[in-house]
Amino acid sequence: MKRVFFVLLLALVACTTDNDRIGQIESAILPRFAIEGEALETSSLAERMKAENVPGITIAVAIDGKLAWARAYGLADKDKNSPATPETLFQAASLSKPVAAMAALKLVEDGVLDLDTNVNKDLKGWKLPENAFTAERKVTLRSLLTHTAGTNVSGFPGYAQSETVPTTLEVLKGEGNTDAIRVMENPGEGWRYSGGGYTILQKVMTDVTDKSFPVLMKETVLAPLGMSDSTFEQPLPERFHAQAAAGHRARGMRVEGDWHVYPEMAAAGLWTTPTDLVKFFLEIQESSRGEGKILSQSMAREMLEPGMNNWGLGPVIQGDGKRFGHGGSNAGFRSQFTAFIDGGSGAVVMTNSDSGGRLAFDTLLTIANAYGWAEMELETKRTKALEPAQYEALAGIYELEDLDGAIIISYVDGKLRAARGGLSSVPREILAESETKFFYRDDGTPVEFVLENGEATSILIRGTIRGHRAE
Known part of the structure; x- marks a missing residue:
């Protein structure tokens, strides 16, 4: 892992060919956002794929109205050890x-x-x-x-x-x-x-x-x-x-x-x-x-x-x-x-x-920065420290409105985490921006709680997925 500041990273973007840019993208995937007060971390594409259990990834980039390049990395099928190619569906x-x-x-x-x-x-x-x-x-x-x-x-x-x-x-x-x-x-x-x-x-x-x-x-x-x-x-x-x-x-x-x-x-x-x-x-x-x-x-x-x-x-x-x-x-x-x-x-x-969703987005952001595309700058998020009792009031099981299963919110070791029940999902940390508004540390997905008398009654994820707290 390499710790760099975004401004310094931009200063290094002096690439003139697609191969230069591909090399930069492969070696230093940017995170989706920076968190104020924390150092910015980048990783190679291979490191990110391994860390996040993403067997295969394929990319295609267009410049000036034409396909500039297409690359594939990793495996199309992990069990069969079959490589991904640009033609993999x-x-x-x-x-x-x-x-x-x-x-x-x-x-x-x-x-x-x-x-x-x-x-x-x-x-x-x-x-x-x-x-x-x-x-x-x-x-x-x-x-x-x-x-x-x-x-x-x-x-x-x-x-x-x-x-x-x-x-x-x-x-x-x-x-x-x-x-x-x-x-x-x-x-x-x-x-x-x-x-x-x-x-x-x-x-x-x-x-x-x-x-x-x-x-x-x-x-x-x-x-x-x-x-x-x-x-x-x-x-x-x-x-x-x-x-x-x-x-x-x-x-x-x-x-x-x-x-x-x-x-x-x-x-x-x-x-x-x-x-x-x-x-x-x-x-x-x-x-x-x-x-x-x-x-x-x-x-x-x-x-x-x-x-x-x-x-x-x-x-x-x-x-x-x-x-x-x-x-x-x-x-x-x-x-x-x-x-x-x-x-x-x-x-x-x-x-x-x-x-793979987080890596897909971060790869797009990295591509944008390699090519100097405007309107895709790295976002910086600010967090707010809450009292332990405020985090504990949010913990519970929230049954999803339109989908099967539930979102399980837990507060353990000083961290609030969310996991999708029934899908073997890995608990993911969520950080507070206010008493009711949070975001996933790994990909920035917004999470909002509705409180009544200090207790959470429902949750809204990404503005579209609703869940209601189970009794």
Whole structure:
């Protein structure tokens, strides 16, 4: 491990070639943020992968509208000792959503769908149940794309390959391993991340085209962009198995059956590579200049217009409106991408571990600093010391609202830690910014507690995952 200060690190960035920058990235991965009063630590990529049980990582970087380089590190499958390559397929998880959004917007431009029409007008064989929340405002394609429809089920756990996999309709009806998809808040009045909403989107798209979702996506997006190492097919067909990475848990064990199956394809079903995802974000950049193959300039710009919680029509808009991107989290896989709206630059990082999310983000940050990308500077966080009794008042079990399991908060040896119950997760330290607002030390994920009479009653993680304290 090397301890350096960020200012000194920036002074050393005098790289002139991609190979220079690759070497810098491999040797000194930056942390996601600095903590005021603490020395900044960097580690080599190999050190970080070993320390965090990330068997494999693949990276692709675009500069000036072209793929600059793609590299792979480590193993696609730890048990088989098979190396990762730039062509190894990873589950994109929620990076599926902006790709699905592009196809939906193409259908809008073709006059097949409308952004602001009640989606129930296009759904066949199943309708989103009306309730008090939809009495005045209906759920639309726009609200589904921007997570403002008020729909539930933030994410999906997927299905082991030994399990019976439900159909999309069965998922919507709550006959799989998640709740039935329903409207839980007034549409358009709040932001609520919802993979369930994207599963409604998936059914809308297949209903209006009479095509399976994988075929529709291949015809509309993947084939036109030359994304030949990508598919939305679920389960993954046998012809791709030798090319696919196995997912791994945070403690290093391989996911049962190598990976989970996701019938919620628009929300989480894409298998792809960083190189193919570069082709995807370059197309958005080109479309925003009026030079794209799929979307018009006006539609691309609408896609990238930040709305509630800085969300566009598919991607999240980052960096004061200068970048777009998304993160992804499936069983055994974590991924991140970011791209600049102007200038043709961006990067994708994919990993095959539940603990790979932090490394994926930190690698993006390191890439940004190696290339001198603005709007991606290292954040400095301030902490607040609380009394032991205040930490102890937060300890307990918080049952999750939309997901199975619970968040277990413990206070041991002077440190407050959080662990996901039932998933063999490693307890992670959380630091206080105030009496109720905290963040994970390792990746900065925000955690907020709701207090009543000095006792915590509920928890909110990342602004989307809600848990209520068990009695």
